[in-house]
Amino acid sequence: MNNIANTTLKAGVLRPSYPRLNLKSRIVHLGFGAFHRAHQALFTNEVLDKSSSDWGICEINLFGGEELIRQLRQQDHLYTVSEKGATETTVKLIASVTESLHPSFEGSQAVLAKMAEPQVAIISMTITEKGYCVDPTSGRLDLNNSLIATDLANPRQPSSAIAYIVEALRMRRDLGRRAFTVMSCDNVQENGHVARAAVLDFAQAVDQELAAWIEAEVSFPCTMVDRIVPAATAETLEEISQQLGVADPCGIACEPFKQWVIEDNFVNGRPDWDIAGAEFVSNVVPFEEMKLRMLNGSHSFLAYLGYLGGYQHISDTMSNESYRQAAFDLMIKAQAPTLNMPEGTDLLAYAKQLIERFSNPSLKHQTWQIAMDGSQKIPQRFGSALRYHLNQGSDYKWLAMGIAAWMKYVGGEDENQQPIEVRDPMAEQLKAIYQAHPEQASRVKALLGLESVFGKELVNHHHLIAEISKAYQIICQTGARAAVASL
Ligand code: NAI
Numbered sequence: 104m105n106n107i108a109n110t111t112l113k114a115g116v117l118r119p120s121y122p123r124l125n126l127k128s129r130i131v132h133l134g135f136g137a138f139h140r141a142h143q144a145l146f147t148n149e150v151l152d153k154s155s156s157d158w159g160i161c162e163i164n165l166f167g168g169e170e171l172i173r174q175l176r177q178q179d180h181l182y183t184v185s186e187k188g189a190t191e192t193t194v195k196l197i198a199s200v201t202e203s204l205h206p207s208f209e210g211s212q213a214v215l216a217k218m219a220e221p222q223v224a225i226i227s228m229t230i231t232e233k234g235y236c237v238d239p240t241s242g243r244l245d246l247n248n249s250l251i252a253t254d255l256a257n258p259r260q261p262s263s264a265i266a267y268i269v270e271a272l273r274m275r276r277d278l279g280r281r282a283f284t285v286m287s288c289d290n291v292q293e294n295g296h297v298a299r300a301a302v303l304d305f306a307q308a309v310d311q312e313l314a315a316w317i318e319a320e321v322s323f324p325c326t327m328v329d330r331i332v333p334a335a336t337a338e339t340l341e342e343i344s345q346q347l348g349v350a351d352p353c354g355i356a357c358e359p360f361k362q363w364v365i366e367d368n369f370v371n372g373r374p375d376w377d378i379a380g381a382e383f384v385s386n387v388v389p390f391e392e393m394k395l396r397m398l399n400g401s402h403s404f405l406a407y408l409g410y411l412g413g414y415q416h417i418s419d420t421m422s423n424e425s426y427r428q429a430a431f432d433l434m435i436k437a438q439a440p441t442l443n444m445p446e447g448t449d450l451l452a453y454a455k456q457l458i459e460r461f462s463n464p465s466l467k468h469q470t471w472q473i474a475m476d477g478s479q480k481i482p483q484r485f486g487s488a489l490r491y492h493l494n495q496g497s498d499y500k501w502l503a504m505g506i507a508a509w510m511k512y513v514g515g516e517d518e519n520q521q522p523i524e525v526r527d528p529m530a531e532q533l534k535a536i537y538q539a540h541p542e543q544a545s546r547v548k549a550l551l552g553l554e555s556v557f558g559k560e561l562v563n564h565h566h567l568i569a570e571i572s573k574a575y576q577i578i579c580q581t582g583a584r585a586a587v588a589s590l
């Protein structure tokens with residue numbers, strides 16, 4: 104069957120110019136999802152194109168994604184990224200992926216053996232917030248997490264990403280091989296520190312000497328990653344097929360913008376991603392906070408209020424002036440004042456650029472997709488800013504409205520009494536709270552009492568309870584669109 108590996112692609116598709124034969128799987132990536140394809144693999148592809156590098160990537164999906172891996176293999180691990188601006192589209196063929204593994208196909212021991220291979224220098228990850236199995240407020244490994252509990256009982260047969268990393272490191276140590284760098288590329292505040300805490304907590308629980316070795320030998324750089332990459336749809340795949348002249352089931356569409364700020368802390372070498380526009384810095388944390396609070400915070404705000412208000416995509420919410428203004432105010436009035444940025448950072452320009460990015464009509468980014476896993480996202484997107492304003496006594500009504508909209512959303516019913524498919528690792532718990540608290544005031548308080556989302560103290564803050572209850576009531580009584588307009 105024709106595919107991108109054996110067909111002449113249409114003119115205009117940007118093809119790599121480097122010989123793939125030279126590539127070695129020096130990076131093993133966990134999480135071959137939408138984002139990685141359009142971000143780290145594409146940056147690596149550009150480095151290969153512009154230098155004589157040999158950094159290739161072995162892709163691994165630990166959970167789901169079997170079909171994607173199967174399709175990727177059928178086309179010699181090549182795939183396309185379609186960068187869609189408001190008016191122009193650039194299509195790129197990506198060739199930086201050298202091989203792939205899936206525990207469902209090859210078994211967990213083959214995955215571990217790959218991670219332990221001597222040339223592997225970096226394990227990178229896009230495994231979603233929940234993949235770290237940490238308590239989001241403490242940032243420590245959640246030993247009660249069912250995956251972690253299973254892995255602690257049998258650490259040599261891992262299932263979680265964290266246990267895979269610890270076991271692969273044990274194998275490397277026992278084989279006398281150098282450690283690798285563990286590089287998180289997830290939207291997690293201080294993602295490197297969280298990855299480190301999770302890995303060390305797990306190692307401590309199974310083997311203290313191993314934990315000490317990991318502490319000494321492994322680095323966990325923090326990274327700020329940014330590019331809006333919606334999940335692929337039949338429509339985007341059809342468009343890509345038209346652009347190529349042949350179908351690419353692994354193709355992915357995204358916005359033209361991309362940003363990657365990386366803490367330069369690698370124990371075993373790294374590609375020169377700066378050739379492709381990444382920035383290596385000594386402290387990424389301010390950039391992570393900026394992005395998580397201003398971009399992701401307003402994304403979540405728009406996702407909950409947008410979904411409830413009947414908007415399917417982020418770009419649709421931007422056609423409503425009050426949503427646009429509220430998102431901008433949330434960035435500038437509620438989030439920007441909480442940041443401590445290096446001199447010269449222009450947060451106003453950043454906010455304006457974000458509104459423009461959100462408005463991109465070519466990008467069909469579903470509000471429902473962003474609304475997913477809210478219990479894991481809210482702490483870093485709203486939590487720190489909320490605490491800042493409560494301490495300062497300043498206005499945080501946009502944050503209260505965003506949290507109230509999340510509370511309404513997780514109730515599982517929209518404004519037309521239609522069911523919402525709430526995807527969240529805490530979905531059952533959230534449903535149980537709803538059922539146990541039919542009355543609004545006690546419901547808001549019970550949800551605020553979720554320690555893993557809001558920490559211990561917020562549930563006792565009277566002003567906060569009053570603000571969120573008021574916002575919740577406005578949403579329920581007037582609907583999301585009027586609630587946003589009331590801001
Ligand atoms: P996706 O749904 O396409 O892929 C999710 C990936 O995570 C899959 O490869 C899956 O195998 C893996 N995964 C899921 N649960 C896991 C678990 N418990 N343990 C290990 N692996 C697990 O999602 P996408 O778009 O690739 O996003 C993944 C993450 O990348 C996000 O959660 C976010 O942290 C980060 N990100 C995404 C951006 C985007 O616009 N899509 C942009 C910036 C960051």
Ligand code: CS2
Nearest residue numbers: 328329330331332399402473
């Ligand atoms: C989004 C992010 O799904 C979400 O929660 O807010 O994936 C967002 O698209 C990226 O962080 C942009 O870099």
